[in-house]
Amino acid sequence: MPIGKLFTLIGIALTVIGLVLTYLPGLFAWFGKLPGDIRIEDGKKFIFIPITSMIVISLLLTLLANLFFRK
Incomplete structure (x- = not known):
């Protein structure tokens, strides 16, 4: 291409x-609120680690890549 x-x-x-x-x-309100996404709030500190959300995105991108680029 x-x-x-x-x-x-x-x-x-x-x-x-x-x-x-x-x-x-x-x-996309569900994104970042899945079970397995880590949120830590303590006073002025806020830590967010979207583990499950990133796994979902990785799976979707892998599926799309296999659909479009498989020979």
């Missing part, structure tokens, strides 16, 4: 993601 087409597809995907996050913010 030529680099120009790749950049165009990436731009379109980022635009769609931006529109979804802007106009449908409740669609």
Whole structure:
């Protein structure tokens, strides 16, 4: 795939993601609140480690990559 087409597809995907996050913010309200995501709040300190959320994203990206780039 030529680099120009790749950049165009990436731009379109980022635009769609931006529109979804802007106009449908409740669609991803679950993200970061899954069981296994670690939140530690202590006074002025806040630590957030999204272990489960990152595993979900990794699985989705792996599935998409296998669908589009498998020969």
